[in-house]
Amino acid sequence: MIHYSISTYEPSNGFVHIEMRFKAASNTPIVLQLPAWRPGRYELANYARNIKNFSIKNEQGIAIPYDKITKEKWALPSSMNVEITVSYEYYAQQPDAGNSFVNTQLCYINPVNCLLYVEGMQHLPCEIKLPMSASAQVACQLPFDGNSLHAENFDQLADSPFFISANLHHHSIQHGNCNIHFWAAGEVAMNWEQLKLDTIAYANIQEEIFGALPMKDFHFLYLFRADVFRHGVEHANSTVIAMGPGKSMIEPLAYNDLLAISSHELFHVWNIKRMRPVEMLPYDFTKENYSKMGYVYEGITTYYGDLTLVHAGVWSQETYLKSLSDDLKKHINNEGRFNYSLEDASFDTWVDGYVPGVPGRKVSIYTEGLVAALIADLYILQQSNGKYRLNQVLSDMYAQTYLKQKGYNKALYKQLLEKWSGQNMDWYFQDIIEGKGKMTAQLAAVLSWIGCEIETQLAENGQVDCCIKIKLDQTPEQLQLFKKWLNLSA
Ligand SMILES: [Zn+2]
Structure with a gap:
């Protein structure tokens, strides 16, 4: 068991005090690691910059000498059965969805930012003691016993952010x-x-x-x-x-935007938190986890986040088409689509995936990944006369990978797209996933099958405005496929 404790002596100064206690399990040197990144954000994070007053002591409170061997890795000599306590202050002042934040009202912690693990002991259960007051409540996916949260292993702990607050x-x-x-x-x-x-x-x-x-x-x-x-x-x-x-x-x-982001995150329950590319199974917290398949875990999720809102009748057809038009506007106005493939964009989130980047260099696994998913969905719908769509591919891939404790790869995804479309899909991978500058034409082609077109207009700021329009000469067959696409009643 690894014991952690978090306390907030002076939350107004922005720091939490963290202690980690464990017994050395062997006579080999002990290596402590702070995660170098967090799942969901495929870039290095440099959380170590938030740590101060780092110390390691034995049971008698005597300091144990250690060596810092990377920016987020510490090594110390081991003697069997010595209890070791690591303590430090962590600066928690980033109130976004992936970091940590404390003030006098709220203690919000993402363990992946601020808790260390012992190399070779990640499989051990973890207990995390919280700074509770009589009126405080805890919001977390982990079981809570009134004082502490309990995780089966470090991976689960790292995946379990929590709020503590009386409000x-x-x-x-x-x-x-x-x-x-x-x-x-x-x-x-x-x-x-x-x-x-x-x-x-x-x-x-x-x-x-x-x-x-x-x-x-x-x-x-x-x-x-x-x-x-x-x-x-x-x-x-x-x-x-x-x-x-x-x-x-x-x-x-x-409110619609809140629903959009909530629906996106719920879709991830299956598409990345469970069904995952093989190279991220398991996550390696010490370094970059490169994958070229961000168009599946973020692109498809971005597409379905909004699509399932219109399918559920929560969003109107107009709200959905407006949101999709806004996404296509980002795609069409990005010169990077002529210079960069979608799979390279996925690999390079570790380089500049979350900043604008140099002009015209790159595309986004979210925006272009959404367009790629839309093209695949409409292609399967059309080829199967409205019988199948991307849903079947996802459902099949989930059964063949997550439910069999395996990861997916590009070959399997291609095989399933071909199975459900009944067609060779070399073109899709050559043009849409590995190619540059060919996505927009394919998009126009699949939209024409449902009687839609992209209307563009030069805006005053020099950007191109985009709007998905239903064509005046939409045929009854196209209308039928359009309704299937958005799950509208006949
Ligand atoms: Zn996402």
């Missing part, structure tokens, strides 16, 4: 065998009953693909901010979503 809003609704919890920190104006209904509606649609939510409790941890903000991070049985301004969440535009 959390908590709502829940039973959905099949899963109790869905909504926790909110920060000021918010929200129609909670509507949010519950809408969440159940899009969850139902996502479950049609992958099966019922595979957990007894799922937690939405909403961190509402006063400023304009939008960020979400997925976990196995929870998600953190940082949004703002919290007071706007009863306004249709802000």
Whole structure:
């Protein structure tokens, strides 16, 4: 067992005090590692910059000498059965969905930012003692015994952010065998009953693909901010979503955006937290985990996040087409699409995946990944006369990989696209996944099959405005396929 304890002596100064206690299991040197990145953000993080007053002591409180061997790795000599305590302060002042934040009202921790593990001991159960007050509540996917959270191993601990506060809003609704919890920190104006209904509606649609939510409790941890903000991070049985301004969440535009990000993160429950590319199985927290398949784990998730809202009837056809038009606008205005392939964009999230980058260099696994998913979906729909779509590919891949404790690769994805379309899909990989500059023409072609076109207009700022329009001469066959695409009643 690895024991952690978190305390907030002076939360107003922004630091939490962290202790880690364990017994050395062998006589070989002990190596301590702070994760170099966090799943969901495929770039190196440099969390070690937030650590100060680092010390390692034995049971008698005597300092043990150590060596720092990388920017987030420490080595110390071992003697069997000596209890070791590592302690440090961690600066927690980043209130987004993937970092940690403390003030006098809230203690919000992402363990992957700030907890170390012992190399070779990641499989051991972990206990994390929390700074509880009589009135505080804890929001977390891990079991809580009144004082501590319990994780089966470090991987699960690293995947389990939590809120502690006396001021959390908590709502829940039973959905099949899963109790869905909504926790909110920060000021918010929200129609909670509507949010519950809408969440159940899009969850139902996502479950049609992958099966019922595979957990007894799922937690939405909403961190509402006063400023304009939008960020979400997925976990196995929870998600953190940082949004703002919290007071706007009863306004249709802000509420629809909250639904969009929530639906995206719920889709990740299956598509990345369970079904995962083979090179990320398991995650390696010490270095980059390169994958060229971001178009599956982020692209398809971005596509289905919005699509399942219109399929559920939570969004209107107009709201969906407007949102899709906004995504296509980002695609069309990015010169990078002539210089960079989608799979290279996935590999290079570790280089510059989350910043604008140099002009015209690159594309996004989110935006271009969405376009790639849309092309695949409409292609299968058309080739199968409306019988199948990308849903079957995902469902099949989930059964063949996650349910058999395996990861997926490009060959399997291609094989399944060909199985459900009934066609050779070399063109798709050559042009859309590995190619440059060919996506826009393919997009226009698949949209024409449902009687739609992209209308473009030069805007005053020099950008091209984009709008997906239903063509005036849309045929009854095209209309039928269009309705299948958006799951609209006949
Ligand atoms: Zn995502």
